[in-house]
Amino acid sequence: MSDETILLGAVAYDAKVVTIWEGIRQHFQNEGAPMDFVLFSNYERQVELLLKGHIDVAWNTPLAHVRVRQQTDDRSLSLGMRDSDQDFRSRLVVRSDSGIAALKDLEGKTLAVGSRDSTQARILPLHFLRQEGVDLEQVRFLKFDTDVGKHGDTGTSEIDVLEALANGRADAGTVGDLIWVNEQSAGHVDTNLIRSLWTTPPFDHCMFDALPGLDVGKIERFKKALFGMRWDVPEHRRLLELEGLKVWMPPRESGYESLREALANPTPE
């Protein structure tokens, strides 16, 4: 393997991750950007090995991205993100019969929340609820700490939250709006029973991270190949659908402030 090869890290949260990166590797190869990938079982190890320089690029969750930024004094390089990663929001969804009409009504009720390392289903919605004046000490939590280390990638805990509302185990729940909109689009939500009561401010989601010293040629080849993927090209579309996007977007750093604040001031649970 030559030094030209970009070594990319991704977390294997699902078997499809192999299909995705095998396909993207082939596309990169076709575009003259030799790339190989390493799969990690959790984001903590991926971030650690990126910081040690063992991999060139890491496909990171917002939580992993913020850690990389903090560990590199904001000098790390952000290379790109998905269209769906921009202007992400979390939702407070409630059962219609829960009697919750305002955020303060959550106190004394059962709130289903996703994995403790899920930005969209746990960390940020609780952070924003506290900002809105909800006394989280007065809320009963039903926690779905599934797939910890995957940072909510699997969506399992969010589906668990919606199920807990559907079967009455919880009065309310917090989920990301990607799951919320997609589950509605697919007809999986009984909207007579479950409705969205409140939406958090926007934040951004996943990011390709690299260390500041990454070879300029690798950066250019990476971006050219990545942004060369097209929704109307059959070989690309399959991969984009699997990865949950339609168009790769240029990076932006404006969407991670709230997560930094939340990590600096953990919510009581």
Added chain:
Amino acid sequence: MRACARRWRIPPLSNIVQNENAALAIDGGDLALGGGLLALIRPALDLLEPGGVLAVNSVNQALRDDLPRWCQLQHHEYRERQRTEQGYDRHLIGRGALSLPSGQRESGVTLPQRDGHISTEDVLKSIPMPEHADPSSGFAPRGARVEPGGPRYPFTLLDRDHVAPPEIAKLYDQAVAAQWNAATDIAWNKIRKLPDVIERALGQVFTFLAENELSALYLPSKFISRIHPAYAETAMFLSTQMADEARHIDVFLKRARAGGGGLGVSSATTSQSLLSLLELEDFTEAAFLLSVLGEGTFLDLLTFIEDHAPDEVTADIVRRARNDEARHVRFGLVHVRHALAHDASLYGRLEAAVRKRAVSLSNVGGAPEPLQDGLTVLAAGSTDSKSIARGHDAFRELLHTMHASRVKRLEHAGFTTEQAQNLSDLHTPNFM
């Protein structure tokens, strides 16, 4: 909420509402995004060109966040939310350009009915076949708009003039109307015990017929999966041809056994000849060799068997089979004639295909011996020497008839008399 929605109801989707903000407006009432609203929004957006604006009127407040996110994910442009004087939300959505289906929207197509029937011929007239077809449209029926990004299919028959003669839909209509039932349409109860020698001759003849019909069942199946669905009528016709062959195999084998004659011998020369047919890889060559030359020759064979049939059931079976085969021959003829008219090089290719097959079968001296014997005994009607002599003459006459008919058919397909004579001489002595 529902009462409010009813009070505010605006004209339904079919009535396009002109207003200053949007080309199209729909009333979402209190429907949630996941409560059925998308079934109104998506078809409405589909009516718009990129940039066209859809107004979604709604009293559902959850849409204020759900619609912008949905639009972002779908690459539509969420423009703004207005508050109307009546107090409901008007969401304005610009139709995005991502994943725009190709082709013109089918409109104004109302198929004519004749005596309450809708013919495939009229469908073809309304939705004509394109001259060339794109393999990435997959199994999309002709006339459907196709979303980009679908995979490329392995179809290889992509040119109308090499796949679908103009008469194809009419032939399909005729084929569908002419289907019959091998189990119930034959008067099987009229079969009477015939002399063993006649039953054995019948068994041999039907063994040969069934063997050849099996090849005629298998060969078209090779090509159906190569035909682009824009020319589906050809695939549909071939499927009727295959159903015909299946039925013929069924009745032939039933008749061979119904009187106790049993099956006869499958000869090595027949097997060799049919393999050279099955191995064809060019659709037009296959249609020519199978349908024009092979099945054409079979028409005379089936007439011969009908003329000398020892009972009415046998005569009925081969008469019905001949009617079906005549349709296959017509398809082969119009297909080849149409292709010849659009491709001057085809004459040479077809002639070369016949020659190549003749060379590979040059060891085959004449009609398979067990078949010769079966046909002779059948025509004789008994085994006394005078009858056999008569049967033998009839068989020799059959060979002349087959040659003369082939020449006529080849001339009909567009060959000169000399070419037709040559090609007919080169045709396999196995008949098919």
